[in-house]
Amino acid sequence: MKMRATIWIMILLVLACAGWVNVDNYFRPTPVAFNIPKGWPQPVYDFKSNPLTREGIALGRELFYDGRLSKDGNFSCGSCHQQFGAFNSYDHNLSHGFNNSLTTRNAPGLFNLAWQKEFMWDGGINHLDLQPLAPMTAANEMAETIENIIRKLKADKNYRQKFRSAFGDETINTQRITRALSQFVLTLVSSNSKYDRVMRGEDTFILPEKLGYEIFKKKCTSCHTEPFFTDFSYRNTGLTSDPYLKDDGRMKITGKSADSLKFRVPSLRNVGRTFPYGHDGRFFSLLQVFEHYRKTMTVMPNTDSLLRNRLPLSNFEIGQLTAFLYTLTDSVFLKDPRFGPPGSENNDKPPVDFHP
């Protein structure tokens, strides 16, 4: 009796140890290095708290394209952030949300987010991981509660397994959902436009592009600073308030009247694809934007000091600037199969334009 018991205990102990060792190896996700394009600064995102892994990125991508994150299943992150528009709402001034509602702002393109400290046009969100919570829960966007999203994901065996591969066990919580989403969107690095190739010495500008770049460096770079083509600041550029949107911009966050109608300087990367322009998408073409700066803008008491006399631009300059801005379109990024809906990399069909 005693002998048999001892043998059993030995067997159990060996199994337990073997299990311990195996579990540890089996569930370790594969690390993925974050490549910083040559000459770019260190990212501001804290990768130590959320290290990139193959499994984490894959899970984030699946979540990004999953309509179940919305109340009625129609609105994934990807429905308003479309790859062919550099992850903006392509050709939409405002995006379409739950129950035939419109958003109040233009959905910006998503790229190079690892270098961005604050999010939204007013900078109200202070961490990339927190960003998805706003569209998920806003009544005019995805209109869902975090509890319901977690419930839906927990009910799906596929997700339980993917959370385990990415994070070590089947726990599904707010932090893991948002960290996985961050991992995916952090991989959306746009650094392969013609401009980038020229800077790396692999290509050359044609004459209008070259002239445009010179004008750009004289008149635009103090706000649209290279290499991100934004200095991430908030400025009043003479955009009057829309009487229906009543959007005060940065003032809504800081409560300071000096911040009235200030909005984040948008990146100009992929600007050829991210129309309409402006925080509420009021400009449908680059030409309209140039007209705003040189003629129609309203100079207010807190309009940016660089724009006190508007921004004088000749027709010639506008032409050359446009040629330069088109070199910022990163066609590698716009078609990168790693960034489309899961499974689309094996698909020859053109991307589905799914805007509900």
Next chain:
Amino acid sequence: MKLIASMFCLLLLAGWRSPEPGGIVLRFENRAGNEVLIPGNTYVLRNGDTVTPYRFKYYISRIKAVSGDGRSVSLSDEHYLIDAADSASQVIALKDPGFPVAMISFVIGVDSIRNVSGVQTGALDPLHGMFWTWNSGYVMAKLEGSSPASHIAGRQFTYHVGGYRDENNTTRTVQLHLPDGMNQQNITVIADINAWFSGKNKIRISSTPVCHSPGELAMQLADNYSTMFSIARP
């Protein structure tokens, strides 16, 4: 067989966490005046307004014990969300300070670092409805309900108090002296919602039914509710 049985017993014992001997149990009792606050019930405030609170929640953190001679020891690094609708949330088991306690101190609110470090877990998980998604930061304390004094839709009042940045920082430190000779291990802290309205700042539901962003009003409410606590006398 005996051996296996005793091993199981050992395992069970190892897994069982008994309350630490000498540890402090802090209970929060939410009240409206002398009555225990139960969400959905109606109360008359000291300022004469009638209210039916339906949500009352607040964060407690940095709980410390201070001895008669001024020694101070941290009793927990955790944040706790006290919810009037969840009795389990109102009891906090803490460690043994190792000396007779003269004063308990805690912060009502969430550390600024947790407001800027992405998505947190546990009591700080944004799904508890105590987080502003559009202007990142925690709602430190929340009091919602209805009142005939309110002139907005649904005769509601909704006070969501938050803000962690310098001049709008709504965290408040509360210090409560323990009366002499009271039980040191079972301390009941009373939180009276009257202070929200009748503290240093007079807040009337009729004129100010809503607070939903950091700023002056949130600071006034935070000053007010920082005085809502008292130690229940045995």
